[in-house]
Amino acid sequence: MTSAPSCDTLIRAGILVTQDAERRILHDAGIAIADGRIAAIGPWADVKSAFRPASTMDLADCMVLPGLVNCHTHAAMTAFRGLADDLPLMRWLEGSIWPVESRLSPEIVHSGSLVACAEMIRTGTTCFTDMYLFETETAQAVERMGMRAVLGEGILGFPTPAYTDASRALAIAGELTEVTAGSALVRTGIAPHAVYTNSPETLRESFALAKRLNVPWMIHLAENAEETARCMEATGKRPVAYLHDLGCLSPRSVLVHCVDLTEDDISLIAASGAHVVHNPRSNMKLASGIAPVPALQRAGVNVCLGTDGAASNNTLNLFREMNACALLHKVAHGDPTAMPAPAVLDMTTANAARALGWDGIGVITPGSAADIIAMPLDEPGLCPVYTPFSHAVYAAGGHEVCLNMVAGRVIYERGSFTNIEIEELRDHARKLAEWVGTDGKSKTQN
Numbered sequence: 224m225t226s227a228p229s230c231d232t233l234i235r236a237g238i239l240v241t242q243d244a245e246r247r248i249l250h251d252a253g254i255a256i257a258d259g260r261i262a263a264i265g266p267w268a269d270v271k272s273a274f275r276p277a278s279t280m281d282l283a284d285c286m287v288l289p290g291l292v293n294c295h296t297h298a299a300m301t302a303f304r305g306l307a308d309d310l311p312l313m314r315w316l317e318g319s320i321w322p323v324e325s326r327l328s329p330e331i332v333h334s335g336s337l338v339a340c341a342e343m344i345r346t347g348t349t350c351f352t353d354m355y356l357f358e359t360e361t362a363q364a365v366e367r368m369g370m371r372a373v374l375g376e377g378i379l380g381f382p383t384p385a386y387t388d389a390s391r392a393l394a395i396a397g398e399l400t401e402v403t404a405g406s407a408l409v410r411t412g413i414a415p416h417a418v419y420t421n422s423p424e425t426l427r428e429s430f431a432l433a434k435r436l437n438v439p440w441m442i443h444l445a446e447n448a449e450e451t452a453r454c455m456e457a458t459g460k461r462p463v464a465y466l467h468d469l470g471c472l473s474p475r476s477v478l479v480h481c482v483d484l485t486e487d488d489i490s491l492i493a494a495s496g497a498h499v500v501h502n503p504r505s506n507m508k509l510a511s512g513i514a515p516v517p518a519l520q521r522a523g524v525n526v527c528l529g530t531d532g533a534a535s536n537n538t539l540n541l542f543r544e545m546n547a548c549a550l551l552h553k554v555a556h557g558d559p560t561a562m563p564a565p566a567v568l569d570m571t572t573a574n575a576a577r578a579l580g581w582d583g584i585g586v587i588t589p590g591s592a593a594d595i596i597a598m599p600l601d602e603p604g605l606c607p608v609y610t611p612f613s614h615a616v617y618a619a620g621g622h623e624v625c626l627n628m629v630a631g632r633v634i635y636e637r638g639s640f641t642n643i644e645i646e647e648l649r650d651h652a653r654k655l656a657e658w659v660g661t662d663g664k665s666k667t668q669n
C-alpha cells in the first residue's frame with residue numbers, strides 16, 4: 224500500500240479563481256502547496272485524500288484568487304501622497320515632484336518602500352514592478368516583507384541624489400542585478416524614465432544592457448499630448464516611432480502609459496511584441512487622457528495594469544485600478560461591453576506575468592507559484608456571488624483581502640503583517656511626513 228504524498232499546506236477554498244487559460248472557476252476546491260508551489264488543485268474531497276499536509280487552512284468561506292501583479296509603480300513615492308494634487312503631468316513633475324525628490328535619501332526610499340509594500344500586500348498585491356532611485360533600499364524592503372518585485376533604478380539624464388549623470392545611472396542600474404542575484408523574490412529591470420529625460424545614446428545603451436542581462440526594459444511613453452509635442456520638436460518623430468527607430472521596441476519592452484497613440488503607433492507596438500502598462504487612475508488624475516486600450520488589445524498587444532506612484536494615484540490598490548479601468552473604457556466608448564470584468568482581471572494576473580516574463584505567477588495551476596489572496600464571502604459587500612470576476616472588478620475595494628500568501632508563506636492575515644508590526648510601519652510613515660516637512664506643500668511650487 225502506498226501512502227499519500229506529503230505537502231506543506233492544504234487549503235480548502237469556497238471559490239477558486241484559477242486564471243488558467245480557460246479561466247476556470249472551481250467551487251469547494253482544494254489547493255495543495257509544497258515547496259512554495261502549487262502541487263495540485265481540484266475538488267476538495269479529491270485533493271484532501273491525495274495529500275498528507277503539515278498544515279491546513281480553511282478558506283471555505285472565501286473567494287481565492289492568484290495574487291495581483293502591479294506592473295508599474297514608484298513605491299517610495301508614498302512619501303508624497305497628497306503633496307501635489309490637481310496638476311497636469313509636466314507641472315506636477317517639474318514644479319512639485321522633482322524639486323522634492325532632489326532631497327531624496329536612501330533612508331526615505333527605505334521607509335517609503337516599506338509603507339508601499341504594506342499597502343499593496345493589504346490590498347491583494349503579491350508582486351510589483353518599480354522604477355525609482357536608491358532601488359537597493361526597495362529591494363531590502365520587498366525581501367523583508369516577503370513580496371515579489373521587478374526593480375529598476377530609474378535612469379534620468381540629469382543629476383539626482385543617487386547619481387551624477389546618466390552613465391553612473393546605467394552602472395547603478397546594472398549593479399542592481401548583483402543585489403537581486405540570489406533572490407527568489409526580487410528581480411531586476413532596466414528603467415530609463417522617458418524619452419524626454421534621456422538622450423538617444425542612453426536609451427540605446429539601456430536597451431543593450433537589458434538585452435545583455437536578459438531582463439525587462441521599461442519606460443514611461445506617450446503619456447500625454449505635451450510629451451508628444453516635445454518629442455516631435457526634439458526629434459521630428461512621435462515617441463513610439465522614435466523608440467522604434469532607436470531599436471528599443473521588442474518583447475522585452477514594457478511601455479508605461481501609451482495614452483497619446485495614433486493607429487500607426489498601435490501597429491508599431493503590436494508588430495514589435497512590446498507590452499503596454501495601463502494606469503487609468505494616474506492618467507485620469509493628471510488629466511493625461513484615455514489610453515486606447517481596446518484598440519491595443521484588438522491589435523494583439525498584451526496590456527496589463529499599474530497603479531503608478533502614490534503621488535499621482537493616490538493609492539497603490541489594484542482593486543481600485545481594475546474598477547477604474549473597467550468603468551473608464553465603458554464611458555469612453557459609450558459601450559458597456561468595451562472592457563469586461565474577466566479581461567480586466569487578466570490584466571492584473573496572467574497578462575502581467577507575461578509582460579514581466581515571470582513564468583508561474585498570476586495563475587493558480589499545478590506547478591505555479593503559491594501566490595494566493597483570499598476575500599471573505601460573508602463580507603456584506605461581496606455576497607451573494609454569481610460571477611467572481613464581477614466581484615473582483617466591480618464590488619471589491621481591496622480592503623476585504625484577508626489573506627496574502629507569497630511562495631507558500633503567509634505575509635498578511637486578518638489585520639496582521641507577518642514580517643512587520645503596525646507600530647513600526649507608523650514610525651516609518653511618521654518619518655516620511657517629518658522629512659517632507661509639515662509645510663511640505665509650500666516646499667513645492669504648487
Ligand SMILES: CSC[C@H]1O[C@@H](n2cnc3c(O)ncnc32)[C@H](O)[C@@H]1O
Pocket residue numbers: 297316320321324354355356376377378379416417443446505531532535
Ligand atoms: C527616475 S525615478 C522615476 C521618476 O518618475 C517620476 N514619475 C512618477 N510618476 C510619473 C509619471 O506618471 N510620468 C512620468 N514620471 C513619473 C518620479 O517622480 C521619478 O522622478
Ligand SMILES: [Zn+2]
Pocket residue numbers: 295296297443479531532
Ligand atoms: Zn510612473
